[in-house]
Amino acid sequence: MNRPEIAKKGIFEACVLSNKQIRQCYYCLNLQLDAKGSDLFSDVIPGQFLELDTSSISLPGISDIPDHLKDSSQRSVLLRRPFSFSDVTVTQDLNGTSVKVQILYCVLGPASVRMMNLRRNDTVSVLGPLGNGFSIPDELSRAVLIAGGMGSPPILHLAGYLKEHYPKCEVVSFVGAKSSDDFPFSTRIDNSEGFVLEEFDRIRVPAHIATDNGSAGYQGFVTDLAGNWLENNKIDFASTAIFACGPEPMLAATASLAEHLELLCQVSMERMMACGIGLCQSCAVEAKTTSTDTHYHLCCKDGPVFDANDVVWQGK
Ligand SMILES: Cc1cc2nc3c(=O)[nH]c(=O)nc-3n(C[C@H](O)[C@H](O)[C@H](O)COP(=O)(O)OP(=O)(O)OC[C@H]3O[C@@H](n4cnc5c(N)ncnc54)[C@H](O)[C@@H]3O)c2cc1C
Ligand code: FES
Structure with a gap:
C-alpha cells in the first residue's frame, strides 16, 4: 500500500472544549490540542488514532455510572486507551497551527466511564498521532x-x-x-x-x-x-x-x-491494544506473505489500516 509519510508522535496536553452525551452510552468529546499537539496533528489522516491517559480523571458519582458498570468501572486504568477521531479541524493564524479533535466514544469500562466526567477546560494527556491511516489512490473516483x-x-x-x-x-x-x-x-x-x-x-x-x-x-x-x-x-x-x-x-x-x-x-x-506503540506485541495481526507462510504485523504500528488482501481472515 502506498503510505503517506507519517508525522512524528509525542505526548502533550489537550483541553476539553465540550463533552456531550449523544444518546444512551455514546458521547462526543471535543479537544483543543496544545501547541505541541497541534504541530504533531497538523497532517493527521483518517484511520490514525491517539491514546488518552484517563488515570487522573475521577469517577463520576455512583448514581451517574450505568448499573452494569458500577463494579467494573472501579478498576484502575494504568494503560492509555486508543481512540480514533471522527473529525479533525486544522486552522492557521499568526500564532501558528491550531488543531481541534473530535472523539465519539462508547461508555463500556473503567476508562470510558471516567471520560464521562470530563468537563470544559479540564486537561487530559494525549499520546499521538499513532498508526498508519487510510491511503487514497490517485485515480480514485x-x-x-x-x-x-x-x-x-x-x-x-x-x-x-x-x-x-x-x-x-x-x-x-x-x-x-x-x-x-x-x-x-x-x-x-x-x-x-x-x-x-x-x-x-x-x-x-x-x-x-x-x-x-x-x-x-x-x-x-x-x-x-x-x-x-x-x-x-x-x-x-x-x-x-x-x-x-x-x-x-x-x-x-x-x-x-x-x-x-x-x-x-x-x-x-481496532484490535485490543496495551502499549499502542509497538512494544508489547499484544495486537498482532496475521498477514500473508508471497509464499504459503504467514507472518505477523502489529496493528498499532503497522496498521490499524491494512490492505484487506494482506490479512489472514479467521475462518477463511
Ligand atoms: C485503533 C483503535 C481505535 C478506537 N477508536 C474508538 C473510538 O473512536 N470510539 C470508541 O468508543 N472506542 C474506540 N476504540 C475502542 C476503545 O479503545 C475501547 O472502547 C476503550 O479502550 C475501552 O476502555 P475502557 O476502560 O472503558 O473499557 P475496557 O474495560 O478496556 O473494555 C470494556 C470492554 O470492551 C472490550 N474492548 C475494549 N477495547 C476493544 C477493542 N479494541 N475491540 C473490541 N473490544 C474491545 C473489552 O474486551 C471489554 O469487554 C478504539 C480502539 C482501537 C484499537
Ligand atoms: S499495542 Fe503494544 S505492540 Fe501493539
Whole structure:
C-alpha cells in the first residue's frame, strides 16, 4: 500500500472544549490540542488514532455510572486507551497551527466511564498521532465506505476528509449497528429520507443504514446492503475502492466482497491494544506473505489500516 509519510508522535496536553452525551452510552468529546499537539496533528489522516491517559480523571458519582458498570468501572486504568477521531479541524493564524479533535466514544469500562466526567477546560494527556491511516489512490473516483458499530468514527472522519481534499470523488457510505439506538451519532427520522445520521448528512455524504433487528433501514448485515448496492449500480471498478472499519467479522465479509468484485479494499482493525506503540506485541495481526507462510504485523504500528488482501481472515 502506498503510505503517506507519517508525522512524528509525542505526548502533550489537550483541553476539553465540550463533552456531550449523544444518546444512551455514546458521547462526543471535543479537544483543543496544545501547541505541541497541534504541530504533531497538523497532517493527521483518517484511520490514525491517539491514546488518552484517563488515570487522573475521577469517577463520576455512583448514581451517574450505568448499573452494569458500577463494579467494573472501579478498576484502575494504568494503560492509555486508543481512540480514533471522527473529525479533525486544522486552522492557521499568526500564532501558528491550531488543531481541534473530535472523539465519539462508547461508555463500556473503567476508562470510558471516567471520560464521562470530563468537563470544559479540564486537561487530559494525549499520546499521538499513532498508526498508519487510510491511503487514497490517485485515480480514485468513487469511495465506498463501510462502517459497523464503534468502527464508525474514523469512517465519518474519512468521509469528511474525502469531501474536503478529493471534491471530484463520489463518496457513499453504508453504516450498520445492532439497532436504531446503537449508532454513535445524532439521528432523526426524515419524511423523505427515513432514518438519517445527522453527522453524515451535514457533510452531504449519503449514509445507507442497516440494523441487525430491522429497527432502522435494511434488516441484516451492512456488508450485504453494500454488496447489493455495488452489484446494482454500474460502477467503474478500476477507480472504485472500499474503506471499512468495524468488528472483525464485518471486516472479513467486506474483504470477501471486495475480492469477489475485484475492488481495492482497506480495512481499519481496532484490535485490543496495551502499549499502542509497538512494544508489547499484544495486537498482532496475521498477514500473508508471497509464499504459503504467514507472518505477523502489529496493528498499532503497522496498521490499524491494512490492505484487506494482506490479512489472514479467521475462518477463511
Ligand atoms: C485503533 C483503535 C481505535 C478506537 N477508536 C474508538 C473510538 O473512536 N470510539 C470508541 O468508543 N472506542 C474506540 N476504540 C475502542 C476503545 O479503545 C475501547 O472502547 C476503550 O479502550 C475501552 O476502555 P475502557 O476502560 O472503558 O473499557 P475496557 O474495560 O478496556 O473494555 C470494556 C470492554 O470492551 C472490550 N474492548 C475494549 N477495547 C476493544 C477493542 N479494541 N475491540 C473490541 N473490544 C474491545 C473489552 O474486551 C471489554 O469487554 C478504539 C480502539 C482501537 C484499537
Ligand atoms: S499495542 Fe503494544 S505492540 Fe501493539
